[in-house]
Amino acid sequence: GESVGLHLPTLSVQEGDNSIINCAYSNSASDYFIWYKQESGKGPQFIIDIRSNMDKRQGQRVTVLLNKTVKHLSLQIAATQPGDSAVYFCAENSHNTDKLIFGTGTRLQVFP
Amino acid sequence: GAGVSQSPSNKVTEKGKDVELRCDPISGHTALYWYRQSLGQGLEFLIYFQGNSAPDKSGLPSDRFSAERTGGSVSTLTIQRTQQEDSAVYLCASSAQEGGQPQHFGDGTRLSIL
Numbered sequence: 001g002e003s004v005g006l007h008l009p010t011l012s013v014q015e016g017d018n019s020i021i022n023c024a025y026s027n028s029a030s031d032y033f034i035w036y037k038q039e040s041g042k043g044p045q046f047i048i049d050i051r052s053n054m055d056k057r058q059g060q061r062v063t064v065l066l067n068k069t070v071k072h073l074s075l076q077i078a079a080t081q082p083g084d085s086a087v088y089f090c091a092e093n094s095h096n097t098d099k100l101i102f103g104t105g106t107r108l109q110v111f112p
Numbered sequence: 113g114a115g116v117s118q119s120p121s122n123k124v125t126e127k128g129k130d131v132e133l134r135c136d137p138i139s140g141h142t143a144l145y146w147y148r149q150s151l152g153q154g155l156e157f158l159i160y161f162q163g164n165s166a167p168d169k170s171g172l173p174s175d176r177f178s179a180e181r182t183g184g185s186v187s188t189l190t191i192q193r194t195q196q197e198d199s200a201v202y203l204c205a206s207s208a209q210e211g212g213q214p215q216h217f218g219d220g221t222r223l224s225i226l
Contacts, residue, residue, distance in 0.1 A: 008152060034214055043116070043203050043217035044155070089154060098162060099145065099171065100215060102154035 008087060010107040019077040021106045023090030028071065030092035034100065035064060035075045037086045044089060047075070077108075085110045114138070116218035118204050124224045127196060133189045133221045137206030144187050145205045145215060146179055155203060161187065191223075199225045 013019045025033070031052040036044035050057045050064045050073075057064050063076040073090050087107050091100040117136040125131055137144050143162045147155040157171040161181040172178070176194075181187040191198055201222050205215035 036217075041219070043205075043219045046214045046216060049214055091155075097168075098143065099157040099160055099168065100155070101157070102147075104154045 008105050008107045010109060012109045012111060013080050015080060015082060015110055015112050017080055019075075019080045019084070019108060019110075021075045021077075021088050021108065023073040023075075023103050023106075025071050025073060025090070025092045025101075025103075027092060027094060027101070028068075029094045030101075032093040033064070033066060033073050034091045034093070035062075035073075036089045036091065037084075038089060038105070039086045047088075080108075080110050082110050082112070084108060116204055116206055116216055118202075118218035118221050120221055121219065122222045122224075124226065125194060126226050127194060129194055130190065130192045131194055131223065133191075133202050133204075133223070135187045135189070135204030135206075135218060137185065137187070137204070138216060141206035141208055141216075142184070143207045143209060143213075143215075144181055145207075146187070146189050147203045147205065149201045149203055149220070151200075158189070158202075194223075194225045196225045199223055 034049040035047040037047050038044045048059045048062050048064050050066050055066050061078045065074045087105045089105045090103045093100050119134045145160050146158040149155050159179045160168040176192045179189045201220040203217050203220040205217045207213045207215045
């Protein structure tokens with residue numbers, strides 16, 4: 001269950017459905033974007049990345065879309081499975097800096 | 113090991129004590145980062161090491177926090193005179209080079225200040 005003080009936006013999906021997790025970024029100079037998955041008690045796990053010269057990139061069951069016009073990033077998960085349940089973070093990085101700026105995260109809950 | 117290793121996994125200490133947190137990055141990774149994650153929050157950048165360059169310390173919240181990286185590999189984050197607000201998970205990440213490469217994280221050290 002959730003802990004006191006945890007107010008992450010939550011997306012609940014049925015197993016087998018597609019999930020879309022959205023992220024707005026703030027720095028128009030950011031040129032590299034990453035999605036991470038974090039399970040309870042674990043560190044963030046790299047899922048997929050995209051550079052600003054692309055608007056779409058596909059991995060295994062995941063697709064990242066980048067809309068630079070409105071500074072929006074999304075992660076699509078196809079055929080969502082119970083093992084996909086986790087908190088998902090987007091992060092941005094500018095070539096002028098080397099530190100990632102993380103969003104606040106979205107909790108994905110998959111129910112049977 | 114194959115991934116980033118952090119120790120200890122949990123640390124409980126009394127307010128005012130000093131603590132040291134250790135990070136072993138992935139072999140061959142030249143860049144090493146420390147982040148802090150408070151309960152239910154995103155990750156907050158603390159410090160970044162790249163090769164022999166001077167570290168980027170711009171995220172350290174106070175002068176009680178310091179970090180070093182010996183021999184371009186293992187890093188230690190030190191918090192002196194700990195305060196209760198220092199309680200968080202401290203995460204270390206490494207990447208093959210600076211900028212534009214995915215950072216790979218360890219599972220963190222959960223620090224609790226009593």
